[in-house]
Amino acid sequence: MSAEPLLEVSDLSVRFDTDEGPLQAVDRVSFTLAPREVLGIVGGSGCGKSVTCMSLVRLLPQTAAVTGSAVFDGVDLLALGPRRLRRVRGREISYIFQEPMTSLNPVFTVGDQIGEVVRRHLGLSRRAARQRAVELLQLVRIPAPERRVDEYPHQLSGGMRQRVMIAMALACDPKVLIADEPTTALDVTIQAGILDLMREIRERLGTAIVLVTHNLGVVADIADRVIVMYAGRKVEEAPAEELFAAPQHPYTVGLLGAIPRPGERQERLEEIPGRVPAAAAPLEHCVFADRCRFADETTRTQVPALRAVRRDHLVACFHPEADRAA
Amino acid sequence: MSIVVQEIEAPRVAGRRRLRLLTKRFLRRPMAVGGLLVALAFVIVAIFAPLLAPYSPGHTDFDAVLAHSSSKHLLGTDDLGRDVLSRLIWGTRASMQVGVFATLLAMVVAVPIGMIAGYYRGWVDQVIARLTDVLLAFPFLILAVGLAAILGPSLLNATLALGIGSIPGFIRIARGETLTLREEDYVPAAVLNGANDATIIFRHILPNMTNTLIVQATLTIPGAILGEAILSFLGVGVQPPTSSWGTMLQEAEPYLTQAQRLSVYPGVAIILAVLAFNVFGDGLRDVLDPRTTR
């Protein structure tokens, strides 16, 4: 936390205008990202984790109303004009998507697609771009890169495609890599390799990584710090080891109890009864109130502020574990 | 007892909820709403033609031949002194009849064929697909004109010809939908439930393609309306003195220089009707089939 943050997001809110009325997808989320850090954002589907990240690089559709600020390198990404935005996006901040199948254009070779990025952003010549593409494929540990560079996406397996996506994202040596469920569509044995690769990228290139996932195992494997989101809000934030060792928010506790753990005999998994609320406007109470065991009058009428229960450990709850233990 | 009552009541409530949602979505599309209103107006005029028309379509007023609009004849009269408004109203009935019945005919014949092709695939599908391709190779109108010429000119035959002409399009839609729907997991689930082919087709596939069929129907009707006008204009459709928009156009043709309005009124009616149904159909597709919108 000592270093100057690379990215500082404050009070980010996103509201969608849908056929069924407005939908508050993200509600006043703030966080920072330090250089070389791997920040995990976890939560269930619809918790706003992907929307949060997509709003940072302005990938949301027109129907989304985004407020708040996201300061990167002294400029607010959310207020950037289209030209400067293009310069930041893909060059300083890159994004990789869950689906490696549809994110690549089937009619161009891998080399063409990586090459296009470096030619556009760095103005390299055709030959230099191809050379860079080969280097990048090597970097993401694709065997025989000189041959693969001329192949089309359909000739590659899912894991290889995701590696190509990562290569493309790294083409301009970005400071931040946002990876949105990068391993969800992949098999476990392939996932392990991709996670190793991301670790290596951070070590070798110093890229800060924002990792969006629903998989707590992925976070346990690679993240330095973790943000837990629920119903559009940040409910907890802590260093990874701390979060898993001493979760504070009842939702985090429930989530950790809900996953079957390999190598452990469990009689029952913990259930979280009820459903995630879908709100048209920011809720004026704790978002977890109607599913929480500890809910009371305060919980149902006030929004819990984020507070530090320990150093670097923030929780938005009136009744965190720490208090109950005391 | 109360459970039984609930059983009958409740699905209707759920159905109503869905309808309300769809209505809300539909109302957000002003063009489609406009299309629906205009199309509805035409249908109402067609149904109540005898009540709405001031004169019978064949009534001739020799005191007013090719007369301009007046209080007696709101849209004037034609070369035989017949009231244009009345003929237009009766013509609406003929045109709507052809549009709706030709579409229904095509649907009734084509949907089962398309579903059988899509469900069983194999050689049945091959045969049906090739026949459809052959039919589609003929432009719709040429096919209809040919058929109408063979069958002889009349309102019924025009309907038949246009209906048959619309069959291949419907076969394609029904086949395509069946191919998609049979991949849904509820189809194997039904097999595991012990369902036979008839149950799967009628209970699990057909109800799920009604949306698409309704949309296709709304988009076929204007084609048939236009088709009727063309057939009648060419003299192989509705025969004078029966009034339809096509016959009116045909009868107005010699007077194009002296009395353009005789061509303009039915022309406008055709354009309006075709546009209304098309716009409505497009809107309906957006509302019923979220795949195209999101």
Place this chain on the structure above:
Amino acid sequence: MNDAAPALEVESLVKHFTSGRRIGSGGGTVHAVDDVSFSLRQGEMLGLVGESGSGKTTLANCVVRLHEPTSGSIRLHGRDITHLSRRDLRPLRRDLHMVFQDPYSSLNPRMTAGEIVGEPLRLHRLAGRKVRTGRVAEIFERVGLGPEHRFRYPHELSGGQRQRVGLARSLILNPSVLVADEPVSALDVSVQASILNLLRDLQRDMGFSCLFITHDLATVEFLCDRIAVMYLGKLVEVASRDEIFRDPEHPYTQALLSAALVPDPAEQRQRRRVVLEGDPPSPLDPPSGCRFRTRCPLHDLSAPDSDEIEPPLREVSPDHLVACHLSAPGSKTPRIADPPVTTPVTG
């Protein structure tokens, strides 16, 4: 339990598809399932674990006879159902059902949840309307759905509720065998937990045998008594849960266990792990000999045998079957990774 006749016996099952001719790839035979034998014991939960392309779903579809096997046999309570016609199968369907992976596609959107669940009763003409309503209400309660949910359409239900409806449909006839094809992998973590708990409770109460198909080892460990691991159309290892986790023999099983992520950073980050090289070969053209040899970390040890001879699935210790050249009774394969063990829960 072992002496009772198995609920389901699969013997030398083969399913090949002729793949469509695509430009550039030509036609070919997909070896989706190749010579698979196992039995599902009475009242047992057998987990079938494999990654995409392993053929596990094809195997499931063969078992419930949505596909007709190319060869081999499937016996349901001793009765051969391998080549029965759809019509002849119909009465047997009461005894065998399936839960699907996708809770959205597996329910007909035009039917209410109550109609969907009542359909097996209706089709088998087992109950009149009134009795049916009662039975549907009963099973709804059992799967944790309220009576009001009977009148909801699928789109009005959450993913978890839909999966409960699917479960109710497959269990309303009280089948003795249930095949569950990744029933929780499309659901959120917290919802997964409730469905897994429910499935375990129902299995204990109703006593059906269950073939549970998944790619997730942690799930089968929670749920299953025995585990079968599949790779590229073949079973590579079958053993009890404890045995698989304590003593995985096949290098692929070891790699799979090693890749399973432990939700505990302290533990996860210090494990000795093995990451498999390369990608699974195409089932259109499986490797000669051992199918795993192209990615096997122990290939140096198993060659040249593994290049030519296909290792049979054989018993290396009681009730522990392995298909590896390096594994034989009395000789174990080298340990290449630490299996996941989280801090043992005391008490």
